[in-house]
Amino acid sequence: MTAAVKFNQVVKRYDDLEALKGISFEVEEGAFFGLLGPNGAGKSTLINAMSGLITPTSGSIEVQGFDVIRDYRETRRRLGLVPQELISDPFFSIKELLELQSGYYGIRGKEQKLWINELLERLALTDKMNAITNQLSGGMKRRVLIAMALVHKPRVLVLDEPTAGVDVDLRHTLWEFTKELHQKGHTIILTTHYLEEAEALCEKVAIIQKGEVKALDRTADLLATHPFRYIRISLEEKNAVLNDALASRLVESDASGHLFKMENELTMSDMLGMIHQSGLHIKDVSSRDATLEEVFMNLTGAQS
Amino acid sequence: MMAFNVTGCWALFIKEVKRFYSVVVQTVFAPIVSTLLYLLVFGHVIDTQLESFDGLDYSQFLIPGLVMMALLQNAFSNTSSSLIQSKMHGNLTFVLLSPISPFELYVAFIAASVVRGLAVGLGILIIGMVGFGLTIQSPFWVLLFAILSAAMMGGLGMLAGILSDKYDQLAAFQNFIIMPLTFLSGVFYSIHALPDTWQMVSHFNPFFYMVDGFRYGFFEQSDVSVYISLIVTFVFLFVITAINLILLNKGVKIRK
Numbered sequence: 001m002t003a004a005v006k007f008n009q010v011v012k013r014y015d016d017l018e019a020l021k022g023i024s025f026e027v028e029e030g031a032f033f034g035l036l037g038p039n040g041a042g043k044s045t046l047i048n049a050m051s052g053l054i055t056p057t058s059g060s061i062e063v064q065g066f067d068v069i070r071d072y073r074e075t076r077r078r079l080g081l082v083p084q085e086l087i088s089d090p091f092f093s094i095k096e097l098l099e100l101q102s103g104y105y106g107i108r109g110k111e112q113k114l115w116i117n118e119l120l121e122r123l124a125l126t127d128k129m130n131a132i133t134n135q136l137s138g139g140m141k142r143r144v145l146i147a148m149a150l151v152h153k154p155r156v157l158v159l160d161e162p163t164a165g166v167d168v169d170l171r172h173t174l175w176e177f178t179k180e181l182h183q184k185g186h187t188i189i190l191t192t193h194y195l196e197e198a199e200a201l202c203e204k205v206a207i208i209q210k211g212e213v214k215a216l217d218r219t220a221d222l223l224a225t226h227p228f229r230y231i232r233i234s235l236e237e238k239n240a241v242l243n244d245a246l247a248s249r250l251v252e253s254d255a256s257g258h259l260f261k262m263e264n265e266l267t268m269s270d271m272l273g274m275i276h277q278s279g280l281h282i283k284d285v286s287s288r289d290a291t292l293e294e295v296f297m298n299l300t301g302a303q304s
Numbered sequence: 305m306m307a308f309n310v311t312g313c314w315a316l317f318i319k320e321v322k323r324f325y326s327v328v329v330q331t332v333f334a335p336i337v338s339t340l341l342y343l344l345v346f347g348h349v350i351d352t353q354l355e356s357f358d359g360l361d362y363s364q365f366l367i368p369g370l371v372m373m374a375l376l377q378n379a380f381s382n383t384s385s386s387l388i389q390s391k392m393h394g395n396l397t398f399v400l401l402s403p404i405s406p407f408e409l410y411v412a413f414i415a416a417s418v419v420r421g422l423a424v425g426l427g428i429l430i431i432g433m434v435g436f437g438l439t440i441q442s443p444f445w446v447l448l449f450a451i452l453s454a455a456m457m458g459g460l461g462m463l464a465g466i467l468s469d470k471y472d473q474l475a476a477f478q479n480f481i482i483m484p485l486t487f488l489s490g491v492f493y494s495i496h497a498l499p500d501t502w503q504m505v506s507h508f509n510p511f512f513y514m515v516d517g518f519r520y521g522f523f524e525q526s527d528v529s530v531y532i533s534l535i536v537t538f539v540f541l542f543v544i545t546a547i548n549l550i551l552l553n554k555g556v557k558i559r560k
């Protein structure tokens with residue numbers, strides 16, 4: 001089966017800075033894929049190269065088997081990008097922009113008008129369809145960008161930080177809409193700083209750092225490979241003094257108790273035994289697996 | 305693979321025309337009025353001071369020059385301001401993400417600049433014909449030079465828009481290159497009224513050939529052969545187009 005997107009040794013250099021250092025991986029057709037990484041990791045550079053907004057220094061990118069440089073007309077018809085930066089146009093209304101954008105793709109007619117109306121409705125833009133984008137709030141502009149990316153019904157939708165600066169209501173609407181597109185067979189590629197979103201939505205993730213792929217796996221497998229589980233313990237003692245074994249595993253303390261990371265090899269009994277050996281008394285205890293955020297921080301060396 | 309995305313190019317052309325039409329007072333009416341002020345000042349105040357063509361009233365001589373000057377400046381402004389605004393607001397991204405080729409983008413922008421140039425020029429021309437009894441001897445030459453010159457200036461505007469990152473860079477291009485070349489192109493005088501040195505210098509100004517060829521269509525008189533003017537205008541249009549297409553294909557200052 002042809003991959004939805006295939007990166008092959010993609011390098012991008014800006015003078016002395018190597019933003020992408022030979023990135024290679026594939027995004028499967030129909031996947032909900034997360035592209036994660038700290039600021040400046042190269043995520044947007046990779047996405048812009050995929051969309052044709054920048055030209056890679058070397059390497060190649062294919063979208064559904066077509067090369068983004070050589071077969072750019074094909075790849076741009078198959079790919080829709082919601083860019084990170086908010087874009088506005090002081091001359092045209094939302095509806096005019098969507099009609100013009102359809103024209104760029106060579107799409108006209110009654111069916112397209114219906115699709116534009118559906119997009120306006122699904123993204124709660126119908127009331128504002130005659131407004132100029134300069135007059136809109138940031139959240140509204142984000143909706144317009146999503147509508148613009150979907151106007152030509154692309155098979156691959158790329159969302160670059162779509163929920164940055166967006167309220168809870170729009171975030172919820174956006175994810176419902178995106179999940180629906182995914183269920184209809186669209187490939188979704190998402191970058192986000194909200195790792196809980198990525199964990200909930202993405203079947204597979206790539207973690208990029210300093211222009212290199214640091215990890216690439218199914219989300220569940222990536223979580224399973226994390227070397228720690230987490231245990232939250234509330235103690236009877238208000239100012240408990242932890243022994244070395246406990247202190248070295250302490251992640252954070254707050255009013256509700258202490259959060260410890262526990263090596264996967266250790267059992268709950270081992271951990272509770274350490275508490276008893278310290279002469280401390282347990283009031284409450286709960287445990288959980290690692291979150292994607294903890295996996296991410298462990299892999300990238302980021303601090304919480 | 306599609307050879308030419310006609311629908312996409314047409315949509316972009318319509319967008320560019322609608323863009324300047326949405327501010328028509330600023331983009332069409334204002335240049336007509338300001339150009340007519342030149343006609344009032346120069347046509348009436350220094351009417352007999354300057355040498356024009358044989359037996360020709362200076363106001364009549366002046367009008368085609370003013371039409372061409374307004375046409376050139378507005379064709380330039382259309383592409384340059386549209387492109388830099390699109391870069392500043394970020395909405396050029398919408399075009400760059402679409403399957404429109406660099407050549408189609410160029411054609412659409414240039415066609416829109418020709419429409420704006422012709423709209424402004426036509427406004428002044430109508431006033432000149434109605435108010436000053438100006439007649440056209442050869443509409444073919446008038447239209448040909450109007451279209452070619454507007455296309456050339458649209459191309460120059462696109463070049464300025466591509467290379468500029470800020471409005472002041474564009475203003476510098478306009479004030480230090482376009483304005484002097486336009487004013488020294490024989491809009492207000494026949495170059496035969498100039499000293500020999502300045503006559504020679506004028507021959508290195510491509511705008512001179514556009515004005516002179518355009519004026520030939522009105523009076524069937526010109527400072528140089530209309531065919532020479534046509535060749536020079538074509539060559540400049542070709543060179544500017546080639547430079548633009550190279551820059552657009554490479555994505556210079558557009559695709560990072």
